Amino acid sequence: MVVAGGRQPSLRWMASFFPKKELWCADSGLVACLKGGFEPHRLIGDGDSTPRAAWDRTVRRGAAVERFPADKDWTDLQLTLFAAGRDRPGQPIVVTGCWGGRFDHLFSLIFSARWASEWGATVRAFADHREILLLLRGGERMDLRLGRKKGAVLSLLPLSEVCSDVRLSGTFWGLSGTDLFQGRPYAVSNRPGENGTPSVALGDGVLGVYLTWQ
Numbered sequence: 001m002v003v004a005g006g007r008q009p010s011l012r013w014m015a016s017f018f019p020k021k022e023l024w025c026a027d028s029g030l031v032a033c034l035k036g037g038f039e040p041h042r043l044i045g046d047g048d049s050t051p052r053a054a055w056d057r058t059v060r061r062g063a064a065v066e067r068f069p070a071d072k073d074w075t076d077l078q079l080t081l082f083a084a085g086r087d088r089p090g091q092p093i094v095v096t097g098c099w100g101g102r103f104d105h106l107f108s109l110i111f112s113a114r115w116a117s118e119w120g121a122t123v124r125a126f127a128d129h130r131e132i133l134l135l136l137r138g139g140e141r142m143d144l145r146l147g148r149k150k151g152a153v154l155s156l157l158p159l160s161e162v163c164s165d166v167r168l169s170g171t172f173w174g175l176s177g178t179d180l181f182q183g184r185p186y187a188v189s190n191r192p193g194e195n196g197t198p199s200v201a202l203g204d205g206v207l208g209v210y211l212t213w214q
Contacts, residue, residue, distance in 0.1 A: 003029030007100025013129035027076040045076035085119030131212040138204040146196040151214035156187035165203025
């Protein structure tokens with residue numbers, strides 16, 4: 001689990017997802033961790049947006065820390081994802097604390113996840129208590145158990161130029177062997193069916209499966 005410095009996930013969500021996971025914080029993601037009562041295993045960044053007392057406390061408590069200059073080419077989150085690829089190659093990563101901020105940050109984050117795959121990182125999702133973006137890669141299938149989430153919306157977002165042979169069932173609008181193009185987005189604002197268990201499969205490419213709810 002990588003915790004970034006965007007919108008803080010709810011305490012209830014953290015209590016459900018953080019236990020027994022290795023927690024890596026990208027700079028001010030540390031604030032959310034400590035607020036939820038969790039100590040990070042790793043802290044990476046320049047420290048310019050984290051209270052000095054929180055940073056020093058984490059160092060004293062023995063977390064592995066990599067500190068960088070504030071003036072650098074890569075963002076704190078990019079550095080964290082690259083380090084995860086280097087030190088935990090192939091292990092699935094969920095990024096939280098990534099929503100609710102600037103569009104340019106979110107755009108950079110999504111495509112940085114693809115870039116980090118060149119370093120060995122495997123980002124599977126960007127998630128918190130309000131929305132989630134799951135990354136589906138060619139040859140994979142995903143069954144979503146949404147239950148009775150009120151006002152749930154599902155969108156398919158091509159993150160590669162072409163996503164071929166997309167199959168979608170269990171939704172108001174289905175797809176069967178459809179090619180989706182990054183430059184022609186239209187598979188958005190779909191609705192789960194009554195059973196709340198959509199299924200998505202992908203032949204080739206990288207597809208973002210976005211979900212939000214009330």
